[in-house]
Structures are given as structure tokens and as C-alpha cells.
Amino acid sequence: MSDALFAVPAEPVEVSPGAVHVPGWLSTETQRRLVELCREWSRGPAGMRRHRMPRGGMMSVRMVSLGWHWEPYRYSRTLPDGEPVAPFPSLLGELARAGVADAYGAPLASGTPDYDVALVNYYDADAKMGMHQDREEQADVPVVSLNLGDACVFRFGNTENRSRPYTDVELRGGDLFVFGGPSRMAYHGVPRILPGTADPDVGLAKGRLNITIRASGLE
Template sequence: MGDGLFDVPAEPVEVAPGAVHVPGWLSTPTQRELVALCREWARGPAGMRRHRMPRGGMMSVRMVSLGWHWEPYRYSRTLPGGEPVRPFPPLLGELARAGVAAAYGAPPPAGTPDYDVALVNFYDAEAKMGLHQDREEQADVPVVSFNLGDACVFRFGNTETRGRPYTDVELRGGDLFVFGGPSRMAYHGVPRVLPGTADPAAGLDSGRLNITVRASGLG
């Protein structure tokens, strides 16, 4: 990554036990580098696609998987057409571990399973993500989310139901969000994007990119 990985971020904000928002964690140069990498990952037959849900609806978010291919609701090593999944970049694992340290005040404990999968999601102005749990992983390791481009309303709920109680958090370009521990299985989603809020200096004029890094535990 470029010089100056992090700007001077705001203090971490605990949204729920184990769920922490760190505003402005990624520096502008680092955001530009991540946006450029996302564009590279989006190219070719292993690039971004919209997934069809089990009940027939199409997701409005476009996605590319790195390390493991995710589709509702499972992981595999190949795409539906048999193409290999793009490899998981080590730099995302490094960023994820640094993000955990920033959110929790300490890096992941020794022996924690390695981060090995990332989902890169692109939201246009109309895209949204329904409330869901990240439950395909077999490792109880915090999920780390990096936000680029337009801000969004990120709805972070409880572990029992898609309904209330939940907290709406505005995530902006450069923000970090980590959730693990008692909040690892919390329902969460994006009810709306806030168009026109991206900083062009960070490399994305419009739309929102979200890089979610996970440890699959699948070996």
C-alpha cells in the first residue's frame, strides 16, 4: 500500500458489544489504491456479478469474491461456470488484522484462523442489502468491513431477529467497521446509499464499494 496507510481517525465507537465503527480509518491514498484494486478484481469472467436468491429475486448489489466464491448461501472454490475464484490478496488479510487491532485495541490472538475470503460489493444509487447474518463461515472470527466512495446507512441489528432493536450508522468512505464476539451473528444490512457523498480524491466519483473480509474456517 502507499505511504500513510491511515489518516488520523476519530475515536472508535462501540455500536454494540463487539461491534465497533472507526470513522476515517483509511487514508485517502490507501482508499485510491483499494479502489484501483477493486476495478482490477471486477474484470474478466471471475468479475462482478449479481446473485439470484433462493426465492428467485436478484440482488441489486454486484459482487466479486476473492479466495472463496460466495453465493447464497455457501462457499465454493470455483465459479458456477467452473472458472477458478480469484485468489485472496494477502494485503487484505494484513488490513483486516490491523482493523481488528484498531477497533478492539489489540490484534487477533495467536492461533486465530487466518482471513482468507473477501467479498467486494458495488452499490449504485439504487442498490441495497437486506438484513442478514454472515453465517456461512466455520470460524468465529470478527468480520472486517472497509468502505469506499459514497456513504450509506448501515443497519446493525441483534442476533435473534431481523426486526428491532437495531442501530443505523452512517458509514462514509474510509470508514472501518468490525463486528465479532457477541455481535458476530448480528443481522445487518444497507437500506440505502447516500449518492453524491463520495470524495473524488479517493478514486470513486459515485457509487459505494464495500470490502468485507472474513475467515472462512474451511481450510
């Protein structure tokens, strides 16, 4: 991959075994390009939507899926209206593999299932994400999170429950967060957005975009 995609990041910070935060990983140019792509992906075929949870509540985060359609709590190849899901972009797979290599200091092992699904989440100033596990995937491959726009408080917890112990990390635009290995099933969430903290040069004046890239392990 071209070095122009990346800035000169700070040293990786291990938040928990297998969970690594790399501040300032994406260059401003790459952030700007990803914001433009997120706008394209959100236009169709599904568009961004708020999912209804099994108990009836609506998510405050708006989301569009690529590669596989996610809804609580399953994946499918088609949207609710029967239309096919937008394809998974190869660029996101490349960024995910590069992110793992930079976070862990080594690439994914040969034969590891490839990345094939991305969730693009938009948070306005009041949006939150409750503590949850990413457990719909059948592949034990690190989850890669790319952050754009406003900063957030990212709460990274333990693998047993939604309660303490957890660590609050400030994720800013351009930051990378990877979690796998013993932290792959850790509970995590976003209790707060920090409005007005986005770099105006990336083209996202308000809100936060988060691109979460995963390997589904599904056929």
C-alpha cells in the first residue's frame, strides 16, 4: 500500500492484551477520501438506517453495511427488501490488513480468513452505542476500527460482562483501533461523542464516522 494513505502515527498503545490503539494512523488525505466514500456507500442500495433492537428500542447510530448486511443480531446476503448488499470494497480489506500489521507489529498469519464485511456507523452529537460484543462472526480474526470526524469516548471492557473493569479511550479522527486474540470478544461501546473536535480538512463538519471491518467467516 502507498505510504500516502498513512500519517506518521504515535506509538501503538496496548489497552488490553490484543487490543491496540494507534493514534493518528490515517493521513488527512485518506480520511478525506474515506469520508467521500462513506457518502457514496450511504446513498444505496440500502442507505443509512437505524436498526430496531429485539426489545423494541431504536439505535441512535445510523448504519450501512458492505459485503454482508448486519442487523441485530445476524448477517444476511440481502437487504430486508430482498435487494443484494453493496459489495465489500477491496480498499477496506487492504486497510484492515495494514492496520493489523501496524498495531501488532506483524501481519495476519497465512490462511487467516479474509476481511469481507464492513459496518459504516454515523454518530451525531447525541448518538451512543451500548456495551456489546461483536459475536455474529464465525472467524476469530481481529476487528479493525477506523475513526473519522469528531472524537468519541470509546469504552473497552472485559469479555465476561458489560460492567467494570473497562478502559475509556478517546478516539480521534484518523485513529486506528484493533482488537483480537484474548480481547476479540470484549464488550465495548461509545458512551459519548465530543462535538466540534473534527479536523475541518477531512470534510466532515459534524458527527463521527466509524468504519468497523470484520471477517465474517461465513460462506
